[in-house]
Amino acid sequence: MAKQILRINMNDLSAVYEDVPEKWAKWAGRGLTSSIIADEVDPTCHPLGPNNKLAIAPGWVSGSPAAPSSGRTSFGAKSPLTGGIKEANSGGLSSQKIAKLGLAAIIIEGMPAKGKWYEIFIDKDGVKFEDAADLLGKGMYETAKLMWGKYDNKPAVIGIGPVGEMKLSNAGISVNDPENSPGRYAGRGGLGAVMGARGIKVMIVDDKGGPGVEVADKELFKIGRKKVAEAMGEHALTKKEGGLWQFGTNVLMNIVNEAGGLPTRNFSAGQFEGAAKISGETVKENIEARGGVGAYHHACHPGCIMQCSSIYPHEDGSEFVSVIEYETAFSLGSNCGIDDIEYIAQATWECNDIGLDTIEAGNAIAIAMDGGHLEFGDTDGALKLFDEMRNGTPLGRVLGQGVEATAKAFGVYRVPTVKGQSMPAYEPRAIKGIGVTYATTVMGADHTAGYTIAPEIAGVGGKVDPLDNTAKGELSLTFQAATAFIDSTGYCLFIAFPVLDIPEGWAGMAESVAGVTGLNITGDDVLTIGKEVLKIERLFNESAGFTPADDRLPEFMRDEALPPHNVKWDMEDEVLDSVFAWVHD
Amino acid sequence: MKIIKVDVRVFATLRRYMPGYAIGEAKAIELPDGTTLEELRAQLKLPLDEVKVIMRNGIQAELEEKIEDGDRIAYVPAVGGG
Numbered sequence: 143m144a145k146q147i148l149r150i151n152m153n154d155l156s157a158v159y160e161d162v163p164e165k166w167a168k169w170a171g172r173g174l175t176s177s178i179i180a181d182e183v184d185p186t187c188h189p190l191g192p193n194n195k196l197a198i199a200p201g202w203v204s205g206s207p208a209a210p211s212s213g214r215t216s217f218g219a220k221s222p223l224t225g226g227i228k229e230a231n232s233g234g235l236s237s238q239k240i241a242k243l244g245l246a247a248i249i250i251e252g253m254p255a256k257g258k259w260y261e262i263f264i265d266k267d268g269v270k271f272e273d274a275a276d277l278l279g280k281g282m283y284e285t286a287k288l289m290w291g292k293y294d295n296k297p298a299v300i301g302i303g304p305v306g307e308m309k310l311s312n313a314g315i316s317v318n319d320p321e322n323s324p325g326r327y328a329g330r331g332g333l334g335a336v337m338g339a340r341g342i343k344v345m346i347v348d349d350k351g352g353p354g355v356e357v358a359d360k361e362l363f364k365i366g367r368k369k370v371a372e373a374m375g376e377h378a379l380t381k382k383e384g385g386l387w388q389f390g391t392n393v394l395m396n397i398v399n400e401a402g403g404l405p406t407r408n409f410s411a412g413q414f415e416g417a418a419k420i421s422g423e424t425v426k427e428n429i430e431a432r433g434g435v436g437a438y439h440h441a442c443h444p445g446c447i448m449q450c451s452s453i454y455p456h457e458d459g460s461e462f463v464s465v466i467e468y469e470t471a472f473s474l475g476s477n478c479g480i481d482d483i484e485y486i487a488q489a490t491w492e493c494n495d496i497g498l499d500t501i502e503a504g505n506a507i508a509i510a511m512d513g514g515h516l517e518f519g520d521t522d523g524a525l526k527l528f529d530e531m532r533n534g535t536p537l538g539r540v541l542g543q544g545v546e547a548t549a550k551a552f553g554v555y556r557v558p559t560v561k562g563q564s565m566p567a568y569e570p571r572a573i574k575g576i577g578v579t580y581a582t583t584v585m586g587a588d589h590t591a592g593y594t595i596a597p598e599i600a601g602v603g604g605k606v607d608p609l610d611n612t613a614k615g616e617l618s619l620t621f622q623a624a625t626a627f628i629d630s631t632g633y634c635l636f637i638a639f640p641v642l643d644i645p646e647g648w649a650g651m652a653e654s655v656a657g658v659t660g661l662n663i664t665g666d667d668v669l670t671i672g673k674e675v676l677k678i679e680r681l682f683n684e685s686a687g688f689t690p691a692d693d694r695l696p697e698f699m700r701d702e703a704l705p706p707h708n709v710k711w712d713m714e715d716e717v718l719d720s721v722f723a724w725v726h727d
Numbered sequence: 728m729k730i731i732k733v734d735v736r737v738f739a740t741l742r743r744y745m746p747g748y749a750i751g752e753a754k755a756i757e758l759p760d761g762t763t764l765e766e767l768r769a770q771l772k773l774p775l776d777e778v779k780v781i782m783r784n785g786i787q788a789e790l791e792e793k794i795e796d797g798d799r800i801a802y803v804p805a806v807g808g809g
Contacts, residue, residue: 378740378777378805389739391808396738396751400801402785413785418751423739427750450808468808566809589809600807601780607787639807706785 143353145246150262150269152340153192153252157269162246168661171201172229172629173675174247175218179227180678182249185686189222189332190309190339196250198240198300201632202655205241205355206363209654210371211634213237213443215317221331223311223502223544224561224586226683229629230333233442233451234317234326235298237632239349254341259307263293265348274343279304281495281532282316282324285344290322293346299324301344303497306334308534310542311562312502313338316494319442319451323464325490326442329499330588331563332544355658363657369650370637374447377640379602386450386636387439389422391468394567394599396421398468399476401599401608402706403572405565406476408505408512409558412569412704416481420471424483425454434459448636454487463491469589472567473504478511479518485525492528498542503531505564506541506548513552556698561586561688570695571704571711573598573608578618578713582693582721584679590635592622596642603642609709615717622721623672630675631655673724680725693718729760731796737773740804744773758794765790768802779805 147160169177175197187193197218203209215237221228240248243266254260259274277285282303289299299318306313313334317326357363374380385393398404399417406414418424429436429452436455441447442465451465466486474480474489493500507524510516516523530538540551545564549557558565563586570577575594583591594617596602606617624642628635633651641647649665656663663671683692699711734753737745748754758767764781768790780803781788794800 378779379807383740385739385805386808393739393806394808396736397780397782397801397803397806400736400738400782400785400803401787418749421750423742423750593809595809596807599780600805601787601803602805602807605780605787609786636808639805 143244143356145244148245148248148264148269150248150250151252152250152254152260152342155254155271166246168659170246170630171199171214171216171632172218172231172626174199174630175216175229176227176675176679178247178249179218179220180682183220185220185682187220189220189225189336192253194220194336194339196333196336196340197247199247200237200241201630203658204237204632206357206658208445209367209633210374211446211448211637212632213445214629214632214634215240215328216629217315217328217333219333219336220686221333222335223332224563226561226584226586226686226688227679228331228333228585230314230328230330231629232315232317232326232328233634234319235443236300236317236347238444239298239347242349242354243347243352250337250340250342253339259341259343262342262345263348264345266351277343278307282497283495286318286322286324289344289346293348295348295350296322298347299344300347302334302337303495304532304534305542306338306497307343308539308542309335309338310539311335311547312499312506312542312544313497314499316497319464320444325464325494327494327499330501331586334497357658358660359657363654366650366653366655366657369646370641370654371447373640373644373647373650374637377643379639380448380636386448389426389438390450390452390465392422392425392466392471394468395471396423398568398599401572403569403599403608404476405472405558405567405569407479407518408477408508408556409565409569410556412572413706414476417476419481420475420483420486422468425452425466428483429454432457432459435461440464446634448634450636463487463494466490467500469567470500470504473501477504477508478524480521480524482521485521488525489528496528496532498531501566502544502564505545505558509545509548509554509557510541510552512556513549513554515552557696559587560695561692563587568595569704571699571709572707574611574713575606575608575614575617577695577711578614578718578721579622581695581718582618583622584683590625592618592625593635593638594618594621596639602639609707611713611717614713615721619721620669622676623669625672626675627668627672676722677725680722690719730757731760731794732757733794733798733800735767735771736801738801738803739806741773741777741802745771753799762794763790764788764792764794764800767794767800773802777804778802
């Protein structure tokens with residue numbers, strides 16, 4: 143059975159199944175959500191108004207039998223945080239279940255009558271709408287638990303917390319994991335506010351009895367998936383007992399600190415004296431010492447063999463939070479001058495529950511600290527700010543809008559944003575290639591959009607000097623193109639580490655996509671296809687009013703030298719302008 | 728012979744080869760002047776195939792480089808994430 147598009151209209155609570163139009167036939171994941179938004183959303187519309195849409199799509203190989211680590215769901219819309227096109231993707235249960243229902247994508251459009259909120263249930267028999275008034279104000283932990291109590295078959299729970307209901311620009315979309323913890327987020331860019339603006343508190347996806355995912359060429363798929371799995375099993379970072387398996391993404395904390403690129407105290411230094419205390423090594427030590435439900439490796443979706451997630455326990459062994467990512471430990475930790483891992487665990491739980499992107503939330507608190515509202519390192523004061531956001535106080539609503547709004551409220555000029563989105567855990571003054579990615583990607587400052595950290599810090603996919611500006615435009619574009627492809631596959635972006643270093647893995651990634659879809663592609667086509675996605679997104683942003691002036695890092699990074707290397711951002715504007723010049727060729 | 732003093736750190740999966748040091752804690756080592764990063768790696772018994780990157784004073788370095796007095800050195804295994 144050919145895949146279908148499920149179109150849900152919140153104006154009249156209708157749900158229609160449509161054939162996938164020819165123009166979208168080859169796309170999935172990010173390629174599909176960005177195509178839908180580019181084709182159907184007016185680039186000049188208000189992100190929270192009736193003309194924006196939310197597109198949700200599993201990747202090409204999601205839901206196919208035994209494709210390893212392939213549970214990513216792409217969420218796309220015009221972003222209230224950046225004003226541009228946005229794709230944010232998440233792990234958790236949703237991707238495989240949407241795919242197994244035979245759906246290429248779910249498109250949500252329209253807005254219900256003011257004040258009306260809905261719970262949407264999707265299974266093989268169709269779509270049901272229920273009034274969600276009794277869920278309003280609830281956090282995602284309680285919401286996810288209630289949904290698993292109400293519905294059978296351990297369904298995917300896609301929801302928004304209180305800040306999504308308030309339609310704040312730092313609201314993410316939560317997806318539950320196999321244990322029904324809601325800590326998987328399509329976090330960045332305020333897509334939770336777009337979902338909230340459609341009047342949806344939660345969507346439940348149950349794939350039981352669904353048609354499953356057709357595989358066009360079973361033999362080719364088998365060959366491809368085996369190569370990907372073998373590359374992952376071989377690479378020191380992704381294999382069992384490897385760096386990600388043991389320490390998660392927070393394996394990076396000590397290393398980036400050593401490289402002088404760990405943003406500290408609102409991007410005023412590149413090294414943090416407390417880095418070791420909030421590192422992945424510390425998290426693992428605590429997990430091992432506390433026992434109980436703690437686990438230092440954990441799969442965020444069925445079939446993940448990297449298992450970079452973890453479950454952090456309280457001292458008594460009961461569940462505290464899943465998961466303390468490197469990004470989370472930086473934004474809530476070093477960037478706030480905080481070296482208390484228990485605070486970071488609690489603040490991560492708050493973000494998961496309230497519905498906040500952890501990067502933007504921590505960075506906004508760092509701005510409030512820089513602006514004198516509280517001292518750097520003040521964990522008690524910071525926890526109170528989460529209460530302000532949860533309760534929607536005027537201060538909480540400012541913080542929930544993210545870094546730029548908070549900086550204006552507190553008169554702070556050191557504002558580490560691009561296109562309205564704040565920077566993740568790599569200082570661009572000390573790691574130049576990632577600065578090019580932050581500046582030029584349509585997503586706003588986003589490390590995942592073109593992760594040049596691989597060669598600049600980790601020695602993956604070659605070795606490049608992070609402090610040198612040379613050829614960083616080309617490097618960033620190559621990574622942005624590869625990422626746009628991988629974000630369309632449904633594979634976790636972290637397969638990039640093994641497939642960049644192991645050529646058979648790269649080929650296998652393309653072959654597994656070709657095997658499932660019947661598309662005639664090989665590893666040689668990956669960057670070309672990725673660039674097609676980038677072009678669609680770039681043209682949307684141009685129509686929305688973005689110009690080269692938006693592809694710049696903030697002024698203070700050109701003026702202030704960053705210790706310990708005492709480096710400024712000195713990339714020439716011509717380099718930044720060259721990255722996407724090909725779009726108009 | 729001149730003796731130089733350096734601080735060495737190892738992280739993540741390499742920590743098991745330098746037991747007895749807290750996370751992020753440096754081991755102070757005295758070496759003959761002219762020692763290379765490769766010779767120090769061998770002295771510390773860090774397997775070559777597990778050392779992905781070496782940092783010297785926060786800057787990526789090559790194995791054949793000579794160590795200087797006061798250097799801060801880190802041997803780094805495969806890392807990544809985001």
